[in-house]
Amino acid sequence: MTAPMEAARRVADAVLYEGYLLYPYRASAAKNRMRWQFGVLVPPNYPGEPSGSVTECLLEAPGEDATLDLRLRFLHVRGRTVEREEDDGYWPVPKLTVGGRDYLSFDEATEREARATLSLAHVTAGRRTIEVRVPGDRVFENIAGPGGERTGRIVCEHQPLDAELRISAERLPGPYGLVRLRIEVENTAHWERADAPREEALRRSLVAAHLLIGVSGAAFVSLLDPPMWAEAAARQCRNENTWPVLVGEAGRRDVVLSSPIILYDHPAIAPESPGDLFDSTEIDELLTLRTLTLTEEEKREARITDPRAAEILERAADLPPELLERLHGAIRHLEVPARTTSEDDTVTVAGVRIAKGSRVRLRPGHRRADAHDMFLAGRIALVEAVFLDVDGVRHLAVTLEDDPGSDLQREQGRFLYFAPDEVEPA
Structure with missing residues (x-):
């Protein structure tokens, strides 16, 4: 992986887990019963939410030897169901306590990535379609009692996912070698139950779906701040359910992140941040301090809700004072105001x-x-x-x-x- 793509991935990971689990990180919290709001592409027949996205961006590519590195990244919901063993079989339960340990039914997610490398000449010659197939799976984990007797089990299951990437490009008239690149992402899963709960549809959905698009032998043009000669072409780009921005160090134009969250060009993870807190518009200091104030019972529930919630609790508890102090704020740069006030102002x-x-x-x-x-x-x-x-x-x-x-x-x-x-x- 190239260094620019690696830097872009760190920002993309924050997008991937945005809203994954919200403070206070417990399954019983009302806001964690309606999860995954960003970049959800549902099956095409499921109502109320989009099944696809469209990304259009501009390339400055005078020659024909440019190469595209395309990565579709998303979360795949993993159902985690606790079942209690009865005489007539296993029965799902919200929670099971065995030997003083609690087991909780709560969905998780697995990172997925589909990659493709294409020449720009290949996609300007005609639209290319890439099928994305993720098979389902089911794993059983037995729950044993204090004496070793089997009292229940945990069933972890992925439903199969089907999607398509459709890539095309066209050269625009003019002396600057502009190319409009278009990438469509579509959930193509077969779905007939329009009245099914959203939780079921999410298991056949691409969650937090976004694109990382790298290029060699060409350069992207900012859609937020295009040069004057590209302003008209930038206005004509159509993006649906996504927002493409330049990523990497300021000045670089070789990677674009097409995000379900509105960002500026060249977004970056604050160096003071000790780790992801999953909360939209998160304020690390506030969420860390509030995590420390959770009661022992609340922390206990958070730990069994999700392994990532347990990680947040441990990180907050072990954060050294000097690192906590760094979260209080940082000055990135100073600017001298055009005019300062004085006691003579009237x-x-x-x-x-x-x-x-x-x-x-x-x-x-x-x-x-x-x-x-x-x-x-x-x-x-x-x-x-x-x-x-x-x-x-x-x-x-x-x-x-x-x-x-x-x-x-x-x-x-x-x-x-x-x-x-x-x-x-x-």
Whole structure:
């Protein structure tokens, strides 16, 4: 695997497991009973969700010797059912406790990947279809009691999956050697039970489906920020249920991630992150701290819910203080603002010059939607600063004159903000 593709895979793995299992990582949590919301391609006859996706992107390929490295990646739901042994056979149960150990019925997932290498000349000559076939399987694990007697079993099962990749490309007119690449992913599983529960359809679905597309002998063109000469062609690209972006180091244009989640070009995993927490828009520090506050009973349930949940618990418990401190925040780069405020900044209200140190009476306007603002009406405040925002609009930073905590707010820079038309000179 090339270094750019390896870097892209780390980002793609985060996409693959986005929403796999949400905090508090327990099967009993309501939000974990409706799982897998991103990139789900259901069987074609199952209603309400898409069965396919379309990716269109641009290549700058003046020659004919470019090669495509295509990888379809997704999760394959693995049913895990606990069954209790009875005189007349095995019966599925939500939970089974044997010898002080709990066994829980809860679906897992297995990573799948289908790969293809094609020449660009091959796909510009005509559409190519690649069939993806993943066979089903079933594994039994016996559950023994304290004396070795068999009390139940765990049945882990994959349903078979069928899908197609359809790849085509066309050269666009013009001097820049632009090629529009089109890749369709379609779940082709036979399905007739339109009224079946979603959990059953998920077992025949491609979950968190996305594409990694690498190229050699050519370069991708950003669809988010195309050069001027490619803007019209970028606008004509049609993407359905997916979002292609450049991945890898800034400036590289040899790998695209077509993701079910909206991303910017060149997304990256924060170096401070100790591991995946699966939560959409995850905040590592917050989720790690909240994981540490789970009760012992909640942790016990999370551990038996899923092996990856158990891994999160262990990682959070063993995280050294210096690594936890790193999660608190990081400065990636600093920029000097175009204009800074100073004590000389002023604004005129009702013919009176208002500046730092001025006293004003608050008159919250109709633009405000916070009910707390009604309690500020008529209060006297001290202007701490006059700020200018990026649109050139002035705002007054104030503290309440009769607030005993104003000194602390001033020290921490925590102010109330009002527009000039929301105050009057006191």
